[in-house]
Amino acid sequence: MGGVGLELHRFHHIPEGLLEVSVDALDTVLPGPSLIYLKGQKETPLFVSTLLHGNETTGFYAMQRLLKKYQQKQTPLPRSLLLFVGNVSAAVKGVRHLPEQRDYNRIWSGGSSAEHRLAAEVVDAATSYSLFATIDIHNNTGKNPLYGCINSLEPAYKQLATLFSQTIVYFVTPSEVFSMAFAKYCPSVTIECGQSGVDENTSYLSQYIDLCLNKEGFEKASSLIKTPYDLYHTVARVKLPPECTLGFGSKEIDKDISFIKTIDDLNFSDLQAGALIGWCHNDEMRLSVIDEDGRERGSEYFSYADGEIRTVKPIIPSMFTKDIEVIHQDCLGYMMERME
Ligand SMILES: [Zn+2]
CATH class of the missing domain: 3.40.630.10 (Zn peptidases)
Known part of the structure; x- marks a missing residue:
């Protein structure tokens, strides 16, 4: 370089x-x-x-x-x-x-x-x-x-x-x-x-x-x-703070955020409002959801009541990954909506 x-x-x-x-x-x-x-x-x-x-x-x-x-x-x-x-x-x-x-x-x-x-x-x-x-x-x-x-x-x-x-x-x-x-x-x-x-x-x-x-x-x-064909439109990208520690499953209480173990089974499925996607054990840490214009929309997509991370509105995830290195290097994945 x-x-x-x-x-x-x-x-x-x-x-x-x-x-x-x-x-x-x-x-x-x-x-x-x-x-x-x-x-x-x-x-x-x-x-x-x-x-x-x-x-x-x-x-x-x-x-x-x-x-x-x-x-x-x-x-x-x-x-x-x-x-x-x-x-x-x-x-x-x-x-x-x-x-x-x-x-x-x-x-x-x-x-x-x-x-x-x-x-x-x-x-x-x-x-x-x-x-x-x-x-x-x-x-x-x-x-x-x-x-x-x-x-x-x-x-x-x-x-x-x-x-x-x-x-x-x-x-x-x-x-x-x-x-x-x-x-x-x-x-x-x-x-x-x-x-x-x-x-x-x-x-x-x-x-x-x-x-x-x-x-x-x-x-x-x-x-x-x-x-x-099924046509979807990517509307936002989900990122995590670089210092946020990550895990999978309900038992990882020492991690800042732990996602459900089946997080990548959600890809291309219709999630209703209120769907559980993980647990947050550090209130300083939040998922960042960046829309197509670069604006932060996290609070419109996820709630954190009782330490549970749940969807606020219906969404379709794509490319959600369990690879922690990829999550930090790139992103957790994308949010889509259906078109046509
Ligand atoms: Zn590639």
Whole structure:
């Protein structure tokens, strides 16, 4: 970081060993962040982004599977492909990002760090092509369904997401994410492909990417989208004070805040007002709920009577996690409402 440059490596072929390497040895094949262009039958490329978070590997393994399939069939790709392999050094270590690095999915709306400049270079390089669509692939730490996130409600964006899952989340913050930067240019989606470290959905994901490579175009009207879908809107993010000690279960009375043990089973479920989510043993500590405009809304969402943390109004949680490091580094999760 700081003054040190971060070089973007560019390829116009599949780098030697890429389709066989495991993520923990990725630096033996790619010297760093890499943009790989592969020419296909249809000119306008599908742009796929993987490993922006080094421990979220399903996207990389799905692309290996897909490219091997076309290599074995000895047929060209049905459409040109741009593949961005993001945080190679974090991927080798199996972490979201290295301590001295910025989060690679928070660098896409401008800034002066080495990572910001790398992101700007990727945007410049990718948008020099007329892009067909972009797909940025992630995993998450809590129990969540497979879903796609979009930053525009245009029919094409919804359709790109519904090809992957009937569950769609619309959000506009955080705004520094990859999908937001590319939503200006073409249909764009962030894929949340199950828990990190499991990679159980690799085959399904590679079929989805294949489907997108074979697609001629997208619908111009929502009414033409054939798949039924559930559309949610992220309205707030739940954070905790950095000094707050955390636990799970009713017995953790030495912790400032202890959540119910099944907190991540609540993801994508409708919580009524008054639902118990945990216990607070230190009245100085409160959950912070930040809305899309950056305002603190905690007291509208949670009450603390008798040391019990309960919801004040109906909400739908997403990405609630039991990983205490992730809660402190990022957040507990998000609050959603249903749309349409
Ligand atoms: Zn991620």
